[in-house]
Amino acid sequence: MSFFGNVQLAPPVAVFKLSADFRADENPKKINLGVGAYRDDDGKPWVLPVVSKVEKQIALDSSLNHEYLPIKGLPEFCDAATKLALGESKCVSEDRAAGVQTLSGTGALRLAADFLFQTFPAETTVLYSNPTWGNHLDIFKRAGFKNLAPYSYWSGDIKAADVSKFVSDLEAAPDRSIILFHSCAHNPTGADPSAEQWEQLAQVVRAKNHFPIFDTAYQGFASGNPDKDAAALRSFADAGFEMMICQSFAKNFGLYNERCGNLVTITQTAQILDNVRSQQELIVRANYSNPPAHGARIVSTVLNTPELNAEWRQNIKEMSDRIDLMRNELRSRLEKLGTPGQWNHVTDQIGMFSFTGLNPDQCNFLKNERSCYLMSNGRISMAGLNSKNIDYFAQCVDEAVRKIQ
């Protein structure tokens, strides 16, 4: 008898399935708009020049070894990452904010969720964006939370974030709920609140004693300027909230597969922070003992070396500019084609993704009939577009919108 004879076949993760279908497609015009990884104008993966440079240095440096990192990770990495998120916020100088190195953004969210489940009442409600990144819900569920509820975010009518509904949902939620925010370049919609809207959100979070946790997967990648992209984080931190920030270096360093992330916790006092981090350390120990060194070493070297840091800022600007260009090109093409509907949201949105507003049938048509692989919720990865395929894609979208209602 097998111990696992009754294990059921689970459905594949949608985004990985989309990539697999893409790879199997033989149409030379096929476009992959699924995975959130940057592509250059030739549609190729792009290793940031500054990353290549540092990796060469590391490979040649015989003084480096493969010893274990501390459980909380490479200290100079955590410090630099925390500073990248919070800038000159006084919580840093007051030792009330510090990071624990994690397995990229997912690992940061999971560590946060595991820790919060240990410290909050089990019935605490976790509010997540509707829509949100597919993994958010699972992460908090697996950590043990039972009460998960969406807050309103995307409005199909205005093709933007409906912040007044967002605010009223936070007001309606039980006091001391956990609110999961996207700090910039909302995934999947690409629509972010304005500074004034963030202020409204902060007020309701304070009034309701909610706990804010920020998923920060695109700092610098969104606008091309890491400080600009950290505005929401820093304003919350300066306002004195206890909060968490889940940082990923997958996109802004192109270190997708090195699993480099950081969980920043901000507390009221330095002593509370020490206690909190000691508990986070126990969770890490039981999950994977200590984090992988390679990615952290690269990021740490870049952030802590002024010349390399400047070079990195150039590199992300280059990525961000290309994405911006593609947004403008796509919008102008659709407007030129007279494609029914408004297309200003394509350029209003920011970051890796655009929520096109295409419906599932239109998406399926694009995927099945035109080899344009996008998620069925209408999300496209802007990085998948380039000067060679943008005409074809605009035509296909035009066709889909006209043909299928």
Add this chain to the structure above:
Amino acid sequence: MRRTQRIVQNISRASSIWSDVPMGPPDAILGVSEAFKRCTDSNKMNLGVGAYRDDQGKPFVLPCVREAEAQIQAELVDHEYLGITGLPAFTQAAAKLAFADAGNVIADGRNVTTQAISGTGALRIGSAYLNAFSGGRTVFLPRPSWGNHNPIFTHGGNKIDNFAYYDKNTCGFDAAGCYDELRNKVPNGSVVVFHACAHNPTGVDPLPEQWKELSAICKEKDFLVFFDMAYQGFASGSVDQDAFAVRQFVDDGHNILLSQSFSKNMGLYGQRTGAFTVVCKDSEEAARVESQIKILIRPMYSNPPAHGARIASKILNDPNLNAQFSGDVKGMADRIISMRTQLKAGIESRGNPHNWDHITNQIGMFCFTGLSPEQVAKLTADHHVYLTKDGRISVAGISSKNVDYLANAIHEVTKMKFRAKIEKTTKIITFSQLAAVIAKLSNETILRLSKKKVYLIQSVSASEEGVLWCDIETKSLFTEYIYQGYVAPGFDEDEIILELSAADLCRALEFGNQEKVCPRDLKMKLSKEVVPGAKNQTKMANTGNPVLAFQIQFEQVKTGRKMVVSREIPIKVVSKKFWADYKEPLMPKFNMSIFMPTLSKVRVMVDKIKCLSKTVIVRANPEGTLQFRTKNAMQKISVNFHNLEKPVWEGEATPDEAEASVRIPTRLSNDLITALSQ
């Protein structure tokens, strides 16, 4: 436009969400490392961390790893996401490394192998998988096990328990206890965790035959077996030898779970490179299991880190690098094995009486020394050697430069210590007389020291006719009595047993004419022979030969002048395996008991009759008559003592018989009476 802007000014300081979060306990190993860092002694040693060090005590990057990294750097590699289950070239090679062709697992496509965040991450996926699909089976860990096993399985939501594994007395595998508990304590169908090789923390592995027995028991009991393989190749130097248990179980038809780490055997500690495997019934089941494992990994960390997996994959898949890897891993294992040999020899050469076979019998990174927490504390405090309280040392932390230092340190904290003092002249004299008695009876004498009593035992080997026992309450004789012995099997407390020449002891305690020179103070201690050093050395040299050293202070009765005399007698430490010979005999059953008449009278009489025969017959009756009698062909002579008192014995009285008699050699009767009448 989004700008940095103060959102809410001066949030009132509501109480922190986390004011009640307590400080978590510090990691034991980390504590050891930090104490080590603070220590400023130049001889300090860190034997806590389980990472390999070369003979210079430095972190070691395997040459095959350097080569693989150079090759990877030369290729144009990107940093795109790996799949949820990792780099296929790596996971396939890892499975092959573990199973080879055992059980046709790989050929039949029955293994689901996913990349994991090294061994811990692999165990953690296993833990989540068991929690989700094993139907609440309890996970049984060996006693003891790696400290992190408990949190990993508990954090995953499983109940845990344990089974016997390690035998404290032998510092070896407790086969009988282990079989018994697996058969009788662990419920059918439980999850049982084994360390595939180089058990952490004990370094104690079952023998191949014992693994086969374990496999049979696990089959019988329908256990789900989870192997933690963190040291493949690192233990014996051969990846195949170290995979014996895993392959045996799979060959025997067990569908095991397996966690693999490449931290130790490839030295990829910080790159978190590992794999988790479920062996399934068939490939159809494997597809279902794999789909569920992806669901578990995705909300943990989405997908694994590539760097280490790329290195390991290159090494395992490239024949040249693979060959180099075999040599590299053997080099590490050989150095560890050599350190074990040298450490054992170093301790033994100092005359340490403990058994240190387990140092070389154990295998892998760690050695469970068997040191007590007190001894560990002394090792750290006196010798700056840092290790965990359980007495585990990382053998990789030892080098040819400090192995002797460590051997000496371990010897110092485990060697026997004894120091005693008598401060009253009459008591010193009593002790001296005792020595004289013993010296008359035998050449070799046993000196047995325990907490409450000191025993002088006439050596069994010197006299076949009898054993003389003499015990002294330490409190009645000594004003100071400090010692550290050790506990032998069958003994309740720690003791010291020494062999020495009775004549030496007698001479050491000879005081001459006590009316002129009187001993006032006697100190004795276990020590080492000290001889004058070589020509240019002013220091005295230590030969290492154990001695019992005496320091006696005499006082000239007339002048009151004091002088100190030092005397040393060579001793031999009795091996623990012979200790049982010197356990106090129980009071033998006797037929008759009677007080002896004044011994000087007996001697006069017996002396007179003993020339008649080689034996003397001693007879007694319950009325209090004692008779010494000899006879030869011509005559019988007896000496009779009447109306002797009968002693009262503690506890159960043995009933006296009507009459009892014994025949003893004349020579011995003489010795006996002489000795007793001193």
